[in-house]
Structure formats: structure tokens, C-alpha cells
Amino acid sequence: MALNAENTTAQNGGSVANEGGCQRFNSMPGNGAQPKTNYCSACAAHKTALCAKLSGEELAEFGALSQHKTFAPGQTLFNEFDEARYYYTVVSGDVRLSRMLDDGRRQITGFKSKGDFIGLGTDGHFSSDAEAINEVVVCQFTVSNMNHSLENFSAVQGRLMEMMQHEVIALQDHMLLLGRKTPVEKIANFLCERAKKYAGVHPEDEMVQEVDVFLPMSRTDVADFLGLTIETVSRTITKLRKAGVIELETAQHVVVKDFEELSMIADGEV
Amino acid sequence: MALNAENTTAQNGGSVANEGGCQRFNSMPGNGAQPKTNYCSACAAHKTALCAKLSGEELAEFGALSQHKTFAPGQTLFNEFDEARYYYTVVSGDVRLSRMLDDGRRQITGFKSKGDFIGLGTDGHFSSDAEAINEVVVCQFTVSNMNHSLENFSAVQGRLMEMMQHEVIALQDHMLLLGRKTPVEKIANFLCERAKKYAGVHPEDEMVQEVDVFLPMSRTDVADFLGLTIETVSRTITKLRKAGVIELETAQHVVVKDFEELSMIADGEV
DNA sequence: CGCTGGATTGATTACCTTCAAGGTTGGTGG
């Protein structure tokens, strides 16, 4: 597959990050290729992304090798076994990574959002499916550009190493959850993690009580993430609700009434 | 903790790998520190280890920064949350990595053996417990030596990256197993993986029929690896035995009678 | 307003866990 340059109207001109040639991809699924609209340093994902430790000229050079791209809800970024041509950093939106058995059973291996890197467990070919849950913007680099950056920017390489370590730890955590936790513990854990990651809850904070947690994914996704059925997910959420630990604003909007309690349940310290 | 030089009788003199000062560690659990007995290139683990891509002087230099150490069956290499001072390559024997809940529930996140690296999901502190299943010899490096090698030997760094990628893929595979596979599929999968890794079975081989699989770990370990109870493990093995897919020479020695069939079961293609 | 997809709730079943009892193996010592 070749990269083919194409003219589009720039959404925002004069960006340093776009110097060095802003190529477009056209023949891909999710073909909403678009120039980056501002400096990488202003990118919503930058602070925690692969490029987090880069700044100034290095960041500009790195940015010139990448480009933003949009995927519609439900759209596929790539499938398992596809040859890995690109890696991605999520700029906005939510992506689910999953793996399937022939008969349709599915395990979601992770949800990726702003700042997260996609392409870690990749050895020439992708090891999972990747789909956009809602509208997703990613920052995309070709594998060769990625390798170039790894060789030339030790800060990128260092950050990648960090991210892989955290990924391994997260996967181990999730193995413990899948193999040994009860449905309540699984749901509680899931909500806690979301609260910590997206609602800025820090466990050491005293008096953390009421937290809004938004779930962009469907109950089916939650079930396939936690190794449960959709019915069990629903029933378990109801159980937590009736216990007063959470409330449901809508199905996707959970209000955690007692984070401390939820956290205890999540860790099996009932 | 300081590295303290100490005299011991060399088991084998004149090794290039021992040049540059063969320091000993003394005050650690599993204190059977010992000089490496031969060139790294002759090490049983070398071909697939972190140092696989090194040779000649580089290998010698790398080897000088490491040393072998022996652990008795059941002995702890380290515990979760311990400050990570060392990384390890398994030279011989089997190590289990596990994670526990407060009430004793345990999930084994992996079995490590010859050539495997221990310390991947480590961010300053270890993310799991590590225990020797049988007598284990490891090649141990301090974190700082490891970092030194990563900076100076791109071959080491490249190999580490490969190993992390494979680790992530293996963990994802195992998540699918834990979350979505039935007990029979789990056991079949486990035996297949063992056959492929330790009995040299390559799936593409035609006529692979009878394979010896040795299980150094207990049924409890298998259960905690697969997210089952020990009884279910036992019953499921019995089921496969009665179906003629495997035979039991002893509890630890399984003879796979029909690898093809076992493999199908493992993948849910019943 | 009715339709549709997703979420919840209900009833039943199957399977795995739990609790409990044998069986086997390997090591020790008389």
C-alpha cells in the first residue's frame, strides 16, 4: 500500500507540525484523513502520549511524521492478523481492542482513549481487532516512521518502554480480575478504574465520595471486557445500585456515591 | 542494598564472561550466588534469552555484568511490591509469576523457563510474586547494569522490545482464555502450549500425534493459571483422558495421543 | 406514534464450585 499525496483544504494553516510534507492516506478504512490542526504541543493527547517527553524541534519533527485521522462510531481501525502498517495514538474518543474465537466469543483486551498508544502487542501483524466506540481521532504514524523516531528520539523510546511496562501491568491486573474475581468485584473494579482514569479520582484523596463515571461502551462491551454475560453485567450493576453504592443517571452515566466502598468491593475486601 | 564482593571457590576458572569482576550477592533470598561456569555463548539459555543477539566481545561484556544464582524449589525470587533491584533470565528450571488478592485468591500470570526474561511488567517495583517451582538457575543483573546494557547494546534493547511484544501477545491470549474459554478448552490450550514450547511440536508438522508433555507445576498452580479450581482441573484432565486424547503416565507426565484433536479443542473448534 | 436496538428483569437450567472422602505417591524410620 502506497502513501498517496492528495489535496485537501487545510483546516488550519501555518502549523509547524505540518511542515515537512503533510501526506494523506486515502484508501484506508476510516478515510477521514486530515491535517493536524495545531502544534503537537497543543494536542489534547500530548501530555500523556508517546510524544509526551518531546518538545520544541524534536516534537515538530516527530509531528511531521504523523497525521490525524478520524473514525466513525463502529468503524474498524484494523483487524487481528492484518499486517501492521501503522501505529496510533488516540487523540480523542474511545477504541476497543478485542480478540475473537471462531464461534464469536469475544474478549476485549482493553479500552484505549486520549493519549493511549495502539499497536503495542504487535509483531508485524496486529494481535487484536481495533474498533472505534464513538467518533475517534487518532494520530497515525507509519511503522517505518515509528522506527525512525525510536532510533532518533530516545525520549520516544523511553516513553514507549514506560507504556509497555504499564500495559503489561494492566494486563496482569486484568488477568487476576478475569480469573479470580466475582462479578460484583469485576464491575466495581471496572467502575473504579474508570473513575480513576477519567474522573480524576485519586485513591489517596480523602472524602472522595460522589464521582461521575461515563461509559461510552455498550453493556455487551463491558461484558466482553469482564468475562461476563450482558445479563450478569446488568444484574450486578442493579445490585450495586440497590446497595446504594452507585446511582444510574442513564445507562451510560454512573454516579458513584461511595467510592471508598466501591474500591473495597473491587479489591475483594468486602 | 550494596553489592559486596566475596570470595568463593570458582566452579570453573578462566571464563571470559567472568572477567571484569565477578561480584557476588549475599544477603538476598535464594543466596546461592555462584560464578557463571562457562562462556555465555555456551549457556543453555543464550539462544533465546535477552542476550541472544549478542556475540563476541559484546556478549562477554554483557555477561560480566551478570551472574548466575540458584533457587531451591518453593523459594521466592521476589514479591509483588518489592523494590526491583534485579532482573533475571531463567537459565534452567521453572518459575511461576503470580498475583494475589488479600483473601488468598491467586492468579498465576505466567510460567517462566529457560531463556525467559523476568522483570517485564516492572516499574520500579515488581508487579507480581516470583517463586521457583523446582530448582531454578537464573542469570541476574542489577537494574543499573540492565540500563547500561540497554543504552550500549542496541541488540539487547531490540531483543527486549521483541520479548515485551511477545509478552503482551501472550497475556492477551491468556485473557481470552480466562474470560471466554471453557474448562476443557483451557486445559487443552494449556497442554498444547506446553507441547509447542517444550516438546518442540510445530503445528504445521503433519502427523504429529504422540507428544510427551511434562508439567513441573502442581495441579493447584495449573488451576491458578487457568482460573479454575483444582478439582475442575483434575476432572477435566480425566475427561480428556477418557476421551482418548491424552494419557497420564504420571500426574506430571502427560502423553498427548492426538495433538490435532487437542489443538482443535483448545481453539474452541469442537 | 410505532419501530428498533439496547438494557433490564424474570425463570430455569447447567455447570462449576464447594465440601468431603478416598487414592496414590514418595519419603522416613523402624
Add this chain to the structure above:
DNA sequence: CCACCAACCTTGAAGGTAATCAATCCAGCG
């Protein structure tokens, strides 16, 4: 050589829990 013991594995019976099957509810939308 055999008895004894401990650890581990296997097998059995009973019970509980989550899966399955099925119906209802709800929100968004044409």
C-alpha cells in the same frame, strides 16, 4: 522390607451461582 505419614491428586455428592432462554422496558429516531 514394610509401616507410617504427609502431600498431592482424584473422585463423589450437594449446592450455589452465573449462563441461558425469554419477556419486558426504555430511549432515540424516523
